[in-house]
Amino acid sequence: MSTAWRKTYENNELMRQAPRILIAGGGPTGLTAAIELTRRGFAPRIIDNDAGPTPESRALAIHARSLDILEPAGITERLLALGNRINGMIIRAGGREIVSLDFSHLPHRFNFILALAQAETETAMIDALVDAGHDIGWRTGLKHFTAAGGEVVCTTDNDGTLITETADILIGADGARSQVRKDLGLSFDGESDPHEFGLVDVELDAWTYPFDRAVANIDDGNITGCFPLHEGHCRFVANHPDVLNRLPAGAKVKKVIWQSTFRISYRQVYSYQKGPVFLAGDAAHIHSPVGGRGMNLGIEDAATLAWLISTGETDRYTALRHPIGKKVLAFTEAQTRQITSTNPVMKLLQNHIAPVFLKLPVMQRIALTRLTGLDTPAPAWLGTR
Numbered sequence: 001m002s003t004a005w006r007k008t009y010e011n012n013e014l015m016r017q018a019p020r021i022l023i024a025g026g027g028p029t030g031l032t033a034a035i036e037l038t039r040r041g042f043a044p045r046i047i048d049n050d051a052g053p054t055p056e057s058r059a060l061a062i063h064a065r066s067l068d069i070l071e072p073a074g075i076t077e078r079l080l081a082l083g084n085r086i087n088g089m090i091i092r093a094g095g096r097e098i099v100s101l102d103f104s105h106l107p108h109r110f111n112f113i114l115a116l117a118q119a120e121t122e123t124a125m126i127d128a129l130v131d132a133g134h135d136i137g138w139r140t141g142l143k144h145f146t147a148a149g150g151e152v153v154c155t156t157d158n159d160g161t162l163i164t165e166t167a168d169i170l171i172g173a174d175g176a177r178s179q180v181r182k183d184l185g186l187s188f189d190g191e192s193d194p195h196e197f198g199l200v201d202v203e204l205d206a207w208t209y210p211f212d213r214a215v216a217n218i219d220d221g222n223i224t225g226c227f228p229l230h231e232g233h234c235r236f237v238a239n240h241p242d243v244l245n246r247l248p249a250g251a252k253v254k255k256v257i258w259q260s261t262f263r264i265s266y267r268q269v270y271s272y273q274k275g276p277v278f279l280a281g282d283a284a285h286i287h288s289p290v291g292g293r294g295m296n297l298g299i300e301d302a303a304t305l306a307w308l309i310s311t312g313e314t315d316r317y318t319a320l321r322h323p324i325g326k327k328v329l330a331f332t333e334a335q336t337r338q339i340t341s342t343n344p345v346m347k348l349l350q351n352h353i354a355p356v357f358l359k360l361p362v363m364q365r366i367a368l369t370r371l372t373g374l375d376t377p378a379p380a381w382l383g384t385r
């Protein structure tokens with residue numbers, strides 16, 4: 001935590017006292033909300049069902065906007081020291097390289113994607129909060145709440161002991177199965193893809209490509225992507241549960257570190273706010289992992305909400321964040337359909353036409369800007385920290 005960050009917090013006794021803010025969920029979204037609120041002088045309480053941060057690697061991609069957002073709290077510095085910079089992406093189809101994306105075309109000082117296991121990202125965030133004097137309420141789940149008369153009365157469960165906690169603001173950052181969203185009665189509209197996807201984190205004995213390059217192998221509707229975590233370690237993900245039997249030629253696995261399967265859904269709430277209760281991150285939207293946008297979108301939701309709370313403009317929250325979430329859902333769905341398509345016209349476009357355009361730096365700039373979410377307006381406060 002930077003000294004300036006601590007000073008703002010310690011000197012602003014008035015803001016530290018009100019309003020009372022409860023954050024349900026200590027994933028990347030809830031942690032960002034706690035960090036940004038604390039940096040702005042508030043003293044939120046953050047609780048989580050679990051005993052500590054996720055031990056799993058889950059979301060690996062940290063985009064430039066998230067690094068911008070987390071910089072004032074001193075977290076970006078930590079993440080940059082821990083993560084692996086992905087400087088480009090090689091796309092192969094039909095057994096040949098069709099595109100090589102060079103991230104130096106990204107119009108940003110952080111012109112790379114930072115690869116870091118979610119477990120480590122969360123730990124860096126938690127360390128920053130603990131440095132600032134926070135006590136995270138682990139093993140404490142929000143059971144339910146009622147909002148009336150400008151107050152939110154919450155029942156939390158700390159290892160079997162039920163506690164009543166009253167807040168002025170409740171932030172539901174409690175993930176895709178959000179209890180806060182359910183209690184608000186908000187529908188999570190959208191659809192689910194019936195296909196099962198697989199992912200595996202491995203230590204490699206042999207690999208053909210440099211460890212600063214992501215690689216996507218597309219072949220007749222089958223895709224296997226490789227995202228290097230650091231030298232000798234990669235995440236492989238495929239649109240099939242049995243990833244290990246679909247690794248690209250040249251990959252020799254030494255050790256499997258973690259594997260999982262998942263299904264993709266595209267869902268979003270129509271409103272991110274009901275009175276003093278807000279939703280952020282996976283609690284408000286879920287989509288395909290293509291582009292690694294999920295965690296980054298949650299970080300941006302949370303930071304925007306913290307800013308709006310500090311300026312007293314929370315009623316703008318849905319209007320600011322819903323369209324961006326909607327855009328990400330549409331983009332990731334289109335990309336996922338494109339790369340898993342067996343339609344001959346789509347394949348012609350992908351394998352022969354798009355690669356010609358993507359040889360041009362200007363087209364790479366446009367594509368990478370969209371892929372990493374820099375095509376959405378930068379939060380107004382980023383320039384006025």
Ligand SMILES: Cc1cc2nc3c(=O)[nH]c(=O)nc-3n(C[C@H](O)[C@H](O)[C@H](O)COP(=O)(O)OP(=O)(O)OC[C@H]3O[C@@H](n4cnc5c(N)ncnc54)[C@H](O)[C@@H]3O)c2cc1C
Pocket residue numbers: 024025026027028029030047048049050058059060061118140141142143173174175176178179260262280281282283289291292293294295296298
């Ligand atoms: C196996 C797997 C792989 C993934 N891979 C990728 C990837 O490669 N790229 C990518 O972008 N995204 C990926 N994701 C998604 C990514 O992890 C999420 O988008 C991201 O974690 C969202 O952060 P969040 O804080 O909104 O929600 P979460 O990370 O889900 O955090 C929610 C937190 O709330 C807590 N909680 C839940 N209910 C309650 C309650 N009632 N009271 C208190 N606390 C509660 C949970 O314990 C959890 O800690 C993956 C997810 C999984 C499961």
